[in-house]
Amino acid sequence: MNDEIKIIWLKFFNWVMGNGPRPENEIIPPELPPDLPFTRTPDKKHSRFHEITISERLIQWLSLHGLHVFANFYNILSIIVCLLIIALMLMTVADLPPFGDFHNPANNEVVERYIKAGARETGAENIVAGMILDYRAFDTFGESAVLFTGAITVLMILGTSVKKDKSELKRLHLKTHSGFEDRNFLAFAPSLHIYRDDDAILRGVASLSIPVIIIMGCVVIISGHLTPGGGFSGGAILSTALILCANAYGFIKVHEFFSERTFIVSSSSALSIYALAKGYSFLTGANHINSGIPIGTIGDIFSAGLILPLNICVGIVVAGTLYGFYALFSEGEI
Amino acid sequence: MFTKLLLNHYEAAAVILSGIGLANLLLQKNMIKKIIGLNIMDTAAYLFLAAKGWVAGREAPILLQDINGEWITRVDTYVNPVPAGLVLTGIVVSVSVTAVALSLTLKLYEKYGTLNIDEALLAMTEEQKIHEAISEHANEEIAI
Numbered sequence: 001m002n003d004e005i006k007i008i009w010l011k012f013f014n015w016v017m018g019n020g021p022r023p024e025n026e027i028i029p030p031e032l033p034p035d036l037p038f039t040r041t042p043d044k045k046h047s048r049f050h051e052i053t054i055s056e057r058l059i060q061w062l063s064l065h066g067l068h069v070f071a072n073f074y075n076i077l078s079i080i081v082c083l084l085i086i087a088l089m090l091m092t093v094a095d096l097p098p099f100g101d102f103h104n105p106a107n108n109e110v111v112e113r114y115i116k117a118g119a120r121e122t123g124a125e126n127i128v129a130g131m132i133l134d135y136r137a138f139d140t141f142g143e144s145a146v147l148f149t150g151a152i153t154v155l156m157i158l159g160t161s162v163k164k165d166k167s168e169l170k171r172l173h174l175k176t177h178s179g180f181e182d183r184n185f186l187a188f189a190p191s192l193h194i195y196r197d198d199d200a201i202l203r204g205v206a207s208l209s210i211p212v213i214i215i216m217g218c219v220v221i222i223s224g225h226l227t228p229g230g231g232f233s234g235g236a237i238l239s240t241a242l243i244l245c246a247n248a249y250g251f252i253k254v255h256e257f258f259s260e261r262t263f264i265v266s267s268s269s270a271l272s273i274y275a276l277a278k279g280y281s282f283l284t285g286a287n288h289i290n291s292g293i294p295i296g297t298i299g300d301i302f303s304a305g306l307i308l309p310l311n312i313c314v315g316i317v318v319a320g321t322l323y324g325f326y327a328l329f330s331e332g333e334i
Numbered sequence: 335m336f337t338k339l340l341l342n343h344y345e346a347a348a349v350i351l352s353g354i355g356l357a358n359l360l361l362q363k364n365m366i367k368k369i370i371g372l373n374i375m376d377t378a379a380y381l382f383l384a385a386k387g388w389v390a391g392r393e394a395p396i397l398l399q400d401i402n403g404e405w406i407t408r409v410d411t412y413v414n415p416v417p418a419g420l421v422l423t424g425i426v427v428s429v430s431v432t433a434v435a436l437s438l439t440l441k442l443y444e445k446y447g448t449l450n451i452d453e454a455l456l457a458m459t460e461e462q463k464i465h466e467a468i469s470e471h472a473n474e475e476i477a478i
Contacts, residue, residue, distance in 0.1 A: 028471065028475075030467055030470070030471045030474075075361060078357065078360035078361055079357065079361070081360070082353050082354075082356050082357040082360065083353070085353055085356065086349060086350055086353035089349040089352070089353070090339065090346060090349055090350075091335070092349075093339065093342050093345045093346050093349055094335045094338040094339050094342070095338075096342055096345060098338075098341045098342065099341060099342045099343070099344055099345065099385060099388070100388050100389055100390035101389070101390070102389055102390070102410070104386075104389075106386050106387065106414055106416075106417075107389060107414055110416065111409070111414050111415065111416060112409050114415055114416070115395065115407060115408075115409050115411075115412050115415070116407050116408075116409060117407075118407075119397055119405055119407055120407075125396060125397045125405075126395070126396050126397075127395035127396065127397065127412065127415045128395055128396075128415045128418045128419060131415050131416070131418075131419055132418075132419040132422060136419060139419070139423060140422075143422065143423055143426040143427070144426075146426055146427055146430050147426055147429070147430055149430070150429070150430030150431075150433050150434055151433075153434050153437075154433050154434060154437045157434070157437045157438060157441060158437050158440065158441075227396070228394070228396065232422060232425075232426070298397070298405055299405075322429075325433050328437070329436070329437070329440070
């Protein structure tokens with residue numbers, strides 16, 4: 001009983017004197033041991049009769065010049081390694097079959113089959129399109145998935161940090177539209193890429209050229225199986241139209257029809273459609289079941305079976321991804 | 335050997351380009367220049383593939399029509415279409431890798447205020463030392 005009262009009294013005393021338990025998250029700088037020069041026995045190498053040995057001289061010299069020497073050594077060594085690799089590969093290149101020769105081993109029976117039977121089997125006038133979207137369609141699916149994954153990774157890395165207050169941006173946007181010019185706003189407007197009133201030339205050129213660019217991109221995507229081009233190049237052209245729109249009219253205008261949600265939904269649904277369509281076609285074709293996808297006459301727009309829809313899917317993914325890269329790097333959000 | 339190199343001059347140029355890109359990767363201190371070096375190596379790979387696919391005196395692999403309107407599907411008319419598909423794969427992967435690398439570089443710049451990899455590494459080691467000191471102190475507290 002007596003002890004308990006003593007403990008309580010001690011606790012109370014400590015609390016009054018401020019010696020109580022410390023809070024858990026308190027960070028105290030580490031206390032250094034008392035450094036009293038007269039309490040220490042001097043080391044042998046600090047005595048004045050001590051002669052500096054060679055190893056100590058080396059250590060001193062290294063601490064002075066070591067990093068510099070290492071940098072020089074690293075530079076010389078990496079140049080030597082690069083030259084060695086170039087020399088080895090040049091020796092290999094000298095042993096390769098001559099450039100542009102018909103009898104090269106690269107021009108083998110696979111290429112022969114693609115050229116001879118490609119048009120009959122896939123219905124595509126463009127042999128490369130028939131190859132990448134019919135014979136090797138899973139490879140192209142992987143490419144689209146790689147692009148989409150890259151965009152999602154950049155969204156994860158950059159998207160969360162630079163998020164700005166959307167309502168604030170919209171308020172500023174409305175302010176400029178109502179004709180009221182705030183000097184403070186105009187001072188930091190260029191860093192925010194918001195619509196500015198003084199860019200009349202850019203807006204005029206954009207209003208003329210954006211429809212042309214969009215039509216061009218659609219033509220390149222839709223006639224991907226007839227002419228050079230296809231989903232990847234057409235998607236890149238479409239993304240330039242989006243980027244021009246964002247630069248001329250501001251990201252808020254683009255947000256009205258292409259937001260982060262639109263990007264995610266369109267890209268993932270295009271990828272899913274690609275995977276389902278091509279999976280179906282591979283399953284039926286591999287098992288010699290009639291897949292019911294007509295090939296059509298070579299040279300028509302609606303021909304070549306699945307290549308046209310697959311091109312459109314790839315175009316959607318590429319356009320969204322490239323615009324997403326631009327928006328994320330300049331604005332921090334799609 | 336030298337005459338053979340002249341015969342394969344596109345491949346030789348591609349090999350030298352890839353060496354230049356590797357040297358950029360190893361020697362540059364600036365992260366953005368390192369990424370440019372990686373892109374030079376990618377370009378060298380595309381040049382090599384395109385050079386391997388070309389056959390002298392043939393057309394691009396898009397079907398041609400003869401005088402009667404028939405599609406020509408003879409093998410000796412077109413160049414090799416396979417490297418075109420491989421180059422496409424390479425371009426897509428290079429674009430994605432470049433974007434991810436640039437975004438990581440942006441984060442590095444936001445945190446340490448420098449693009450120089452050596453300065454950033456020095457700042458990182460100092461930060462780690464401070465963290466270690468704090469955690470050691472916390473361990474001592476727990477032991478007491």
